[in-house]
Amino acid sequence: MTLLSGKAVVITGSGQGLGRAFAHNAAAQGAAVVVNDVEAGIADEVAREIRALGGRAVSHEGSVADAEQAAGLIDRCVAEFGRLDGLVNNAGVNYRAEPWAADPARMREVVEVNVLGPLFCGTAAAKVLRAQGGGVIVNVGSGSMIGQRRAAAYSASKGAVASMTASWAADLAEHGIRVNAVAPVAWTRMAWNDPSVVQTPEHTPERVAPLVTYLLSDLSAGITGQILRFRGDILCVLRQTAIKDPVLDRDGWTVEDIASALDGELREALEPPPSARWS
Template sequence: MSLLTGKAVVITGSGQGLGSAFARHAAAHGAAVVVNDVDADLAHEVAGEIRARGGRAVSHVGSVADPGQAAGLIDRCVTEFGTLDGLVNNAGVNYRADPWDDDPVRMREVVEVNVLGPLFCGTAAAKVLRERGGGVIVNVGSGSMIGQRRAAAYSASKGAVASMTASWAADLTAHGIRVNAVAPVAWTRMARNDPSVVQTPQHTPDRVAPLVTYLLSDLSAGITGQILRFRGDILCVLRQTAIKDPVLEREAWSVEDIANALDGDLKEALEPPPTSRWK
């Protein structure tokens, strides 16, 4: 079933791992794909493989953390395929460090790639999609947005992805543009290089790809502002940050009043200890 026939999509960081699985699956369902990666050999290889299988694909080499290259990526799709229907903000980097040993250089790289990259690509895509009257943006988030140990920068970056998903969904719905996020669990190079990750080689990237193809397709019409957690065998919806009941109101709050509230009426609303929340 060719769910994406006639559509042109950009997939960032698609030279390997999840991104390459997304690109191959989208192409197999009829999409013309721009394969982006900072590694030229990987980008050319994936694009060439898609073409060899009868699909349509071109490669783009560049960093999404550079606003000019991000804009050029979107322009390449329009130039090559005459349109832009979807963007998948997949490119990302990760590392682990104890808070007292964290490295400012690596923190900055994570923020630039994982936060500014989607922002640069998404805003460039939104201009095109708004002019053509609709389209889709899919952001790749992570369950780490609720707090992953030894990964403060990465967790913060994925929290930002969740927030930009909600913000864009609110802004772009009136223009026919759907914006959603996926929070995948998959055995990728990033996972293999992280000794703290549970060894799950059966959860391959290709098992996650159908969810992204669904979100890019017209089957997901009406779905926007959602974060979908997916492992290939488990699918669920993640809650966005929201106010919890009860909401207590007083004309003035003393320190003692706050202490009593958090030990009383608000106690059941408190989140469980962070070590038990993240999976």
């Protein structure tokens, strides 16, 4: 028996890149897969590839940024395979621009696809998984959530993914639903089109896919609320936002008191400047 035998999963944005690799790996481990993509034809193509290899897959063409289409995607899985065991919120778009030159329409697209997409799909999936008694949601985040140059909208969207992961993990644990996120490094079309990305063609999407399959499987029982950074050769856990020590307590704070604290007791707790993090 393979790791995902008997399970049915939905993978958004799986017509190419990371999503395609996730779909193929999950199917190879026995999962029935709903392959979703917004681009015409490519979801059908990946589903055909999986079936040609002996797996089970159907396609769904639609935008996760549309609440009705997102709900229809979840319904498609239940209608076709009789159940839903996992959702991978992979669909996403990137956009880079100098802060003074960012296009409002492009920024809106990033937020709608990268934030509303997972929210719409996740809430639709949560209804089914709660009624069913359990399941898994895997969100695809990014190390950009700590703040990447020329990528404010994208960084903000992935920070939102980290927050929704933590929130859902807390809300859904009592219902047997695990929620985690991956922050992958992979050579995909998104990287090809970004001249600022370090050239790493050896970091293929296929190298990242086993992590998502692990999180969808029962091997990861008990793992929830985590963000895992992975590129095929390194694996680590990313720290969630938290209060740093020391916590200073005063009856009242003047401007001078605050300046003194940040120049003194709190100086060691300050984060390094962005240039040091994204050199």
